[in-house]
Every structure is written in structure tokens, then in C-alpha cells.
Amino acid sequence: MSPKPHLRLAAPLPDLVPGGPVVFNELFARYGGYVARLASRLLGSGDTEVDDVVQDVFLLASRRLPTIVDLIQARGWLATVTTRLVARRLRRRRFRRLFMASRRGQDVPAPGATPEQRALLRRLYEVLESLPTADRVAWSLRYLQGEPLDIVAATCRCSLATAKRRVSAAKKVIDEVFGDA
Amino acid sequence: MRDQMWTSLGEKIEPAWAPEREAAVRAAIARRSTRRRAVVRAAVAVASTGMLVVGGFALVRWHSAVPVAAPPGSSASTVPNPPAPGGPDEAETVTVTRLSADTVLAPLPDRDGRGFALHAGGARFSVRHDPDRPFIVAAGDVTIEDLGTTFSVRYLGADRLKIAVENGLVRVRAVGTDTEVPAGASLEVPVSPAVEDPGPKSRPTTASAASWRPLAERGQYEEARRALRKAGPSAVRDDTADLLLAADAARLSGHPEEAVPYLERVLRGHARDPRAGLAAFTLGRVLLDELGRPSEAVEAFARVRSSGGPLAEDALAREVEALARAGDVTRSREQALLYRRLYPNGRRAKAVSRFGGLD
Secondary structure, eight states, X not given: OOOOOOOOOOOOOTTOOTTOOOOHHHHHHHHHXXXXXXXXXXXXXXXXXXXXXXXXXXXXXXXXXXXXXXXXXXXXXXXXXXXXXXXXXXXXXXXXXXXXXXOXXXXXXXXXXXXXXXXXXXXXXXXXXXXXXXXXXXXXXXXISOOOHHHXXXXXTSOHHHHHHHHHHHHHHHHHHTTTO | OHHHHHHHHHHTOOOOOOHHHHHHHHHHHHHHHHHHXXXXXXXXXXXXXXXXXXXXXXXXXXXXXXXXXXOTTOSOXXXXXXXXXXXXXXXXXXXXXXXXXXXXXXXXXXXXXXXXXXXXXXXXXXXXXXXXXXXXXXXXXXXXXXSSEEEEEEESSSSEEEEEEEESEEEEEETTEEEEEETTOEEEEEOOOOSSOOOGGGOOOHHHHXXXXXXXXXXXXXXXXXXXXXXXXXXXXXXXXXXXXXXXXXXXXXXXXHHHHHHHHHHHHXXXXXXXXXXHHHHHHIIIIISOOHHHXXXXXXXXXXXXXXXXXXXXXXXXXXXXXXXXXXXXXXXXHHHHHHOTTOTTHXXXXXXXXXX
């Protein structure tokens, strides 16, 4: 039986007033880094692609500002949009790979990691590239981002059972590959 | 333990989100947003322009479908004929081109685009022949019927009409005779002005063309005749019922001479119609009783008699009378004897004996 991951309490956000009007600059300043981090973990690629995702996400957010109720709910919405856009990019990447048009072997941006950890991350993303996109995204949200399963299900817009199944399918492959790690 | 390892490794994945990078991304978003707004504006402008162009084109087509004189300065313009019930392919089987700026052309009512009245100028017609729905052009009292062809009709003056055939064959009905004009040939015929000068202001409309019929059917022949004269000759369809009704409106309103052309058109164009005998008998009566032209009446009655039918006995009796009035005593007596032989107890025996000189 595998041990449960850490459950972390979110930091209090005293300055976020529910129901307040959402301003784009404030939204970007508060969540730009979060979206970049999430995109980076899901993609496992360098800065250029992450910046493209951040642009896409906030460009969409700028058009949907009237529908975003407050800054607290904006975080979940941004996570969902980021996940959807990243999944689309990953599918395109898989399609391009069919024609040998995809760049591989990019370094994952992990400035605080040791060389061994970087090598492990590089190997991990090679394995993730071979997984179905939906399974990969669900597993990455669960373990690399550390989100609980219900949040994974909500972010992937699927049922809890489906989220569990996807995470489990990816975990099985990863455990098999890294069994002796 | 391994799951915790992945989570701690994931926490180490941190893109360098420095303020400079944040500013660069924000500027890129602003640029893309501006570009997107410009693209949307351009797309809206293009779509609006396209809709305006399509709308304007539809409006122009709609206007050009209404029969009007060609605008001064344009020597030729194409008049799309209205869609036929058979579908768009059939609608395209007739191409009409005005040949001069003063051309006045109007579609004949109830012919589904298969007939036009030419009031002035000239026009070229390219027609696919349909034996079930012959294409006709009415110019004054001249009727041109296609037999599969391209032809043009042009007024040479107020009283002359020129028909030139490019391909195929047309049949021209003028001054009571039919002439077939082959490809490469042309024909000039005299043309009588229409019953009423169809100037642009008095151009027949569908409403006025249709209004004479209910009047005639209600027995208001004088009003029907007036409406018919106002609408012009194109208001009468080229079918037996309409021609007979128009003839009734003319003769029963006290203008028998105007009934003759309608009745003759029935005999020329619809000889196989069951009502052709009635038309011939009526023509004979009009010629004999009302116009005092017994010689012509003899021909009409003889036609009815030779075709048999319920009117044959009466036609023979009236033929005897017409011959007697025309002064042909010999033939009158011969036909009277024929009557007596065919109808020994005929209801007109007494009158036949009197006119045939058998008493």
C-alpha cells in the first residue's frame, strides 16, 4: 500500500475579497507565476513554451474577465484553462512526433535540483511523453503539482472515478519504469 | 515513499518568473489582444462589405427582373426570365437580350417566363424548345413561336417587324398566315399596333391583365372589354378557354369584329382542342350574322361540319344559309339536299329548305 501524499493547507489570503471586481493587472500579478509554474510542471519544457501558455491563458482571461467572479475563484478557473491548453499542446506534440518534427530532450527548469534529480526528471518526462495525454496530465497534477484527487477531477473536468483511473494508469507505468530507482 | 519523491521533485520545477519576464509576457498579451481586435474588426468589415455587395447584387437582379425599358446608353442588356416551375435548369433555357435602349419588353402573364410581349425596340431570344410549353413572342398582332432556336425580333417602324433567325426554326403568325423561318433567314411582316398603344406609362400589369377575366365570367362584357383593351393583347393567354372568353367579351359587348382574331387564333393554334369546333361555329355566326361576311362564314361552318360532332347538323344548316346569302345558289341547294338526306327529321329542315330553294 503506497503512502498518501502530503496534504498541505493553503495559505490564508486575507487581501482577497470575494465578490470584488477582477482587474486584469491584479489577476496577472497574482497568478502569472502560478500559471507559469503549473504549465512548466505539466509540460516539462523550457521557458518559451511556458510563456506561450501563459500568454494564451491570460489572453483568454482578459476576454472572460466579466465572467470571473472574484480572485479566489479565478485560481481554479486559471488552473482548468491552463490544463486544457497544455493538454492541447501535448496532443499536438504527440502528433508532430509521428512525423519526427518534435524537439526532444529539453531541460526541465529546476534551478534548485541536484544533477541526479535533474537526470531523474529528464527520464521522468521521457516516460510521461509515452503516456496518453489525459493520463499524463492527471498524474502530473496529482504528484508533481500535489493536488488532491477531487481537484484533479475538477481541473481535468472529469469524474472523480475517471481521475482516479487516469492517475492509476499513469502511476502503474511510472512505477514499473522507476521500480529500482 | 516514491509518491512523495515525485511531489518533492515537482516542487523543484520552478520557471524563473522574474519581473522582466512577467513584463515581457504582459506586453506580448497586450500586442496579441490589440492584433486580435484588429483582426476581428477587419473580419466584421469584410463580412459587412460582403453582405452589402450580395444585397446590392440581389437588389440589382430583382430590379432587372422587372420589365422596364433599357436605360439610355446601354445598347444591350440581359433580362433574366423568372424561374420556371420545373426548376433552375428550365429557368435558364430562355435568354433574352435587349437590342436597343428603347426596347420595351414585358413577360406575358401566366406563361412562366415562356412568353414575352415586345412593345418597342428589339430583342434577341435564345430558347430551348419545349413542345409542351412553347415559347412565344407577341409583337402587336404578330406572334412568333419558337421551334428550338435563337432569334431576334425588332420593330423597323411602327408598322413593320423584322424576325431574324440565327439557329433552329420559328413559326411567325402574321396577317392570318403561318410562316416558318429557318436558321439564317429573316422575315419582315406588317404589324398592327396593339389594341392600345402600350407606352411605358400604360404598360400592362399583372393585376390589370387578370382583372378582365372575372368581369367576363360574371357577364360584365363591356367592362371586361375595357379592361382587356387597357391591359393590351398580352393579357390574353394563348389557350382555348382564355381566347374564347376574350372573344365573348368582345362580341357580347357589341364589338364582334374584335372577336374574330381571338377565334381565329383558336383555330390556328388549337385546332385539335375539343372546343375548336365551338370556336369555328361562333366565328361563322359572327361573320354571318353580325359582320355580314357570308363567304368567310361558309368556310367556318364547313370546318365544323367536316369535323363532325354535335354541332355538325347546325353547321350544315348555317352553311346553307351562308351560301344563300353569299349568292351561291347552286351550292346552297346542294348542301340543302345533303342536309335533308343526313337529317331527314332535322330541327332546321324548314329553314334549310327555304334557304336552299327546296320549297
